[in-house]
Amino acid sequence: MPRSGWWMAGVASLVTVVVVASLFSGEVAVSPGEAWRSLVGGVAGSEAGSTAEAVFRAIRLPRILGALLAGAVLGMAGAALQGLYRTRMADPFLLGVSSAAGFGAALAVVVSPVGVSSGVTALLAAAAGVAVALGTRAIARSAGDPGAFVLGGVALALTLLAWTVILIFVADSPRLPTFAYFVFGGLGGLTWSVVFWALPGALVGMALLLVSGRDLDVLALGETAATRVGVPVPRVAAVVLVGVGVGVGASVALAGVIGFVGLLAPAAMRPLVGPGHRALLPASAVGGAGMLVAADLIARSVAGPVEIPVGIVTAAVGGPLLVAVVVRRTVGLR
Amino acid sequence: MSVVADSISVVAGGVAILKEVSFTAERGAVVAIAGPNGAGKSTLLRALAGDLVPDAGVVAIGDHDLSGMATNERAAARAMLGQFERHDIPFSVREVVAMGRYARRNRSTAQRDAAAVDAAVRLLDLGDVADRSFATLSGGEQQRTHVARVLAQEATVLLLDEPTGSLDVGHQRLVMTALRGLAAEGRTVVVVLHDLNLAAAFADTLVILSRGDVVARGAPAAALDEGLLSAVYEYPIRVVAHPIHRGPFVVPVDSEHDRSG
Amino acid sequence: MRLLLAAAVLTVIAVSCGGSGDAGPTESPSDADSTFVGADGIESVVTDTSRVITLSGDLTEFVYALGRGASVVAVDVTTVHPAEATELPVVGVGRFLSAEAVLSHEPSLVIGDTQTAPLEAIAQIRATGVPVVILEVPTSFAALYAKIDDLGRLLGEAEPASDLRDRIRTDVEREQARVTTAGLRIAYLYTRGPDVNLLFGAGMVTNPLIEAAGGVDAGADAGIEGSVPVTAEALVAAAPDVIIVPSVGFEAFDGIEGLLAIPGVAQTPAGRSGSILAYPEGDFLTFGPRVAETLHALITDLAD
Numbered sequence: 001m002p003r004s005g006w007w008m009a010g011v012a013s014l015v016t017v018v019v020v021a022s023l024f025s026g027e028v029a030v031s032p033g034e035a036w037r038s039l040v041g042g043v044a045g046s047e048a049g050s051t052a053e054a055v056f057r058a059i060r061l062p063r064i065l066g067a068l069l070a071g072a073v074l075g076m077a078g079a080a081l082q083g084l085y086r087t088r089m090a091d092p093f094l095l096g097v098s099s100a101a102g103f104g105a106a107l108a109v110v111v112s113p114v115g116v117s118s119g120v121t122a123l124l125a126a127a128a129g130v131a132v133a134l135g136t137r138a139i140a141r142s143a144g145d146p147g148a149f150v151l152g153g154v155a156l157a158l159t160l161l162a163w164t165v166i167l168i169f170v171a172d173s174p175r176l177p178t179f180a181y182f183v184f185g186g187l188g189g190l191t192w193s194v195v196f197w198a199l200p201g202a203l204v205g206m207a208l209l210l211v212s213g214r215d216l217d218v219l220a221l222g223e224t225a226a227t228r229v230g231v232p233v234p235r236v237a238a239v240v241l242v243g244v245g246v247g248v249g250a251s252v253a254l255a256g257v258i259g260f261v262g263l264l265a266p267a268a269m270r271p272l273v274g275p276g277h278r279a280l281l282p283a284s285a286v287g288g289a290g291m292l293v294a295a296d297l298i299a300r301s302v303a304g305p306v307e308i309p310v311g312i313v314t315a316a317v318g319g320p321l322l323v324a325v326v327v328r329r330t331v332g333l334r
Numbered sequence: 335m336s337v338v339a340d341s342i343s344v345v346a347g348g349v350a351i352l353k354e355v356s357f358t359a360e361r362g363a364v365v366a367i368a369g370p371n372g373a374g375k376s377t378l379l380r381a382l383a384g385d386l387v388p389d390a391g392v393v394a395i396g397d398h399d400l401s402g403m404a405t406n407e408r409a410a411a412r413a414m415l416g417q418f419e420r421h422d423i424p425f426s427v428r429e430v431v432a433m434g435r436y437a438r439r440n441r442s443t444a445q446r447d448a449a450a451v452d453a454a455v456r457l458l459d460l461g462d463v464a465d466r467s468f469a470t471l472s473g474g475e476q477q478r479t480h481v482a483r484v485l486a487q488e489a490t491v492l493l494l495d496e497p498t499g500s501l502d503v504g505h506q507r508l509v510m511t512a513l514r515g516l517a518a519e520g521r522t523v524v525v526v527l528h529d530l531n532l533a534a535a536f537a538d539t540l541v542i543l544s545r546g547d548v549v550a551r552g553a554p555a556a557a558l559d560e561g562l563l564s565a566v567y568e569y570p571i572r573v574v575a576h577p578i579h580r581g582p583f584v585v586p587v588d589s590e591h592d593r594s595g
Numbered sequence: 596m597r598l599l600l601a602a603a604v605l606t607v608i609a610v611s612c613g614g615s616g617d618a619g620p621t622e623s624p625s626d627a628d629s630t631f632v633g634a635d636g637i638e639s640v641v642t643d644t645s646r647v648i649t650l651s652g653d654l655t656e657f658v659y660a661l662g663r664g665a666s667v668v669a670v671d672v673t674t675v676h677p678a679e680a681t682e683l684p685v686v687g688v689g690r691f692l693s694a695e696a697v698l699s700h701e702p703s704l705v706i707g708d709t710q711t712a713p714l715e716a717i718a719q720i721r722a723t724g725v726p727v728v729i730l731e732v733p734t735s736f737a738a739l740y741a742k743i744d745d746l747g748r749l750l751g752e753a754e755p756a757s758d759l760r761d762r763i764r765t766d767v768e769r770e771q772a773r774v775t776t777a778g779l780r781i782a783y784l785y786t787r788g789p790d791v792n793l794l795f796g797a798g799m800v801t802n803p804l805i806e807a808a809g810g811v812d813a814g815a816d817a818g819i820e821g822s823v824p825v826t827a828e829a830l831v832a833a834a835p836d837v838i839i840v841p842s843v844g845f846e847a848f849d850g851i852e853g854l855l856a857i858p859g860v861a862q863t864p865a866g867r868s869g870s871i872l873a874y875p876e877g878d879f880l881t882f883g884p885r886v887a888e889t890l891h892a893l894i895t896d897l898a899d
Binding site for chain 1: 383385405406408409410413414416419420422423424425429430433434436437439483487
């Protein structure tokens with residue numbers, strides 16, 4: 001097995017450990033036996049079981065699965081954006097895509113009279129995400145360098161945040177915690193219904209990214225040279241950006257607006273599996289999934305029964321690391 | 335296949351970059367394009383490549399109008415080396431060269447691709463650095479890698495903008511010899527060169543551009559006229575006989591004052 | 596890699612199909628009394644009321660007043676009365692619910708109101724099979740009495756509920772007979788300090804209290820809905836003769852002088868005459884069993 005294979009096995013093991021730790025932490029103590037019974041009971045369709053089993057099946061499992069799914073999408077989307085725009089600083093949040101999807105999700109809350117329809121949320125989040133993702137190409141063309149490009153994206157993100165806050169003022173106050181989830185990130189409200197509705201978007205998004213792996217590699221030559229070599233650049237960009245928009249839309253429906261996972265997962269995986277996207281995209285998905293589950297674990301454990309929004313945890317860790325990336329500003333394996 | 339530009343004009347920002355320029359390169363020929371900075375050499379090459387659509391006139395490769403071709407058709411017809419290629423590519427040399435095979439990904443086998451890449455790597459003397467990361471190479475090695483990539487594409491027409499700019503004397507000759515060899519095999523080669531002597535040594539036809547017009551066209555001996563060159567480059571130039579092969583040799587007349595500085 | 600993905604997807608589908616849905620379980624009820632439709636329109640089947648969690652101070656007080664205090668296993672942070680209830684574990688804030696925190700006390704019934712949020716947490720609790728019954732936050736005495744009856748039905752204490760309801764109604768009517776200062780414009784200013792200043796208007800629990808004390812709710816009269824951040828203009832337009840604040844706000848401002856410094860207050864009739872009253876919010880804003888006592892204190896103070 002090549003060296004990168006060993007690294008991936010190691011990362012996968014680490015992620016498994018974090019997942020198991022997360023599955024068994026929370027306000028309600030769940031024993032491995034109860035966990036097993038709740039899974040087996042679920043498949044068989046029986047209803048009986050202790051509170052712990054019910055909590056595990058109806059709350060813990062969807063939460064962890066949702067975190068894995070959202071983290072995987074964000075990690076892969078970050079890697080794809082970095083390849084498309086040839087900069088280490090690209091990330092769905094920094095380019096404004098996440099905030100757009102967040103605005104879409106917040107709109108869904110305002111639009112739904114009673115409760116939040118998971119389907120409507122996923123749809124609006126995805127639509128907004130795709131719209132802005134495709135728009136990033138326009139920003140990229142007018143911006144001179146990656147720094148200006150990311151700055152434009154951050155400005156867009158802040159604008160969308162402002163619009164989301166306006167929506168909050170318009171809506172009823174009992175909806176406030178739901179909005180807080182979307183704006184700052186949070187996995188607290190996840191149920192199987194949300195996971196169900198987000199699953200197609202997440203899978204479709206990731207599929208679109210995976211098929212673009214080879215094209216993203218050749219884009220490293222620059223758009224002009226890549227076009228000369230035969231890459232249909234506008235079409236590749238459209239496929240990647242639609243994949244990013246739909247996938248990030250699903251991740252926001254699951255976990256709200258979360259930044260930096262898309263930045264950090266590829267940065268962590270690239271030294272282990274190399275720059276080729278056929279390996280980097282799935283590796284970033286695994287890395288991102290692990291990161292989000294870990295961040296969620298921290299968010300739940302640090303301040304007692306109160307949950308810190310997951311987006312705050314990722315920003316607290318990711319922000320300084322972004323500064324480090326910007327300061328180093330080297331590309332390649334120097 | 336030949337590449338033909340029929341009376342093309344390109345205007346940018348209100349300025350005429352190319353004025354009704356006609357250009358032909360036949361298969362088996364090496365045609366060099368030279369001229370002062372801003373003459374329109376790179377623009378002409380880009381028009382021949384189909385990168386830009388001229389405001390007037392038509393470009394065709396093998397009688398097919400270039401503007402009507404799909405991206406992958408074009409990639410099979412012509413390969414182009416730009417004047418400024420990227421330095422920050424995080425892949426290995428071999429991987430970068432292999433990117434030239436993109437257009438053939440559905441019509442070629444892994445062996446064919448590997449063979450083409452290996453041949454290009456050998457031809458451009460990149461064997462020693464083939465597995466190193468591209469970003470760690472010197473400027474000259476990077477340029478040769480890009481040339482190798484263009485070769486690996488195995489297109490019938492080769493368009494190269496300053497392929498020898500960063501290369502030392504030996505490697506300059508290496509690249510030009512390789513291009514001559516490819517022309518001999520039936521390809522069409524068009525190169526933009528600053529170095530008039532390099533052009534004289536390796537090109538069958540020399541085209542000199544000045545301010546968007548063709549001012550000279552023909553075999554190097556004919557095209558390299560002292561009076562024309564001095565006027566076009568706005569610098570005193572003499573054309574003498576090369577001390578060894580007696581072909582035309584261009585010598586800028588630097589005064590004692592200029593040289594001693 | 597693909598096998599793993601397929602296995603994961605299949606697990607997701609299997610487990611989610613096996614688990615219960617997001618709404619309350621709707622098995623056919625054997626006993627008509629055990630099915631309850633809440634203010635959120637969701638029908639819940641309540642089979643066991645032995646372990647109750649109440650998510651609002653007034654709900655806790657009512658459950659105790661109906662004699663079922665022993666059934667309460669946990670409360671939320673707004674519960675201040677009775678004393679035994681404050682000894683119970685707190686599951687957090689009713690408006691920022693954590694499903695797991697609630698479920699860790701193994702309740703058989705959770706009672707909340709229309710302020711309880713987020714809706715996702717409520718859905719999560721229901722998904723584990725525990726019923727969550729949502730009641731209205733009453734904004735009139737009639738609604739209050741209906742709520743008492745609902746609670747009685749819910750807990751199987753219909754008789755104690757109607758007794759309680761009648762008793763409260765009698766007390767309130769007795770207090771209303773003592774009103775000597777009819778027609779006063781009274782505004783409720785919710786302030787906890789310089790950073791939190793809200794003016795209450797229509798649809799708040801303060802409306803029925805103020806009206807029962809013979810007053811006019813100045814905020815509601817000025818067209819304010821719900822609670823709004825206070826502005827000087829809004830205060831002056833409301834022109835209250837009396838301003839009521841929570842005790843904690845009164846102390847934060849060091850008494851009347853501090854409160855007069857809030858923009859707009861000094862320009863109101865209340866400000867000019869120094870007519871500012873303060874009550875603990877746990878008493879005044881809990882529209883619960885002790886409402887008659889609250890009314891008594893208010894009417895007495897207004898008479899001065």
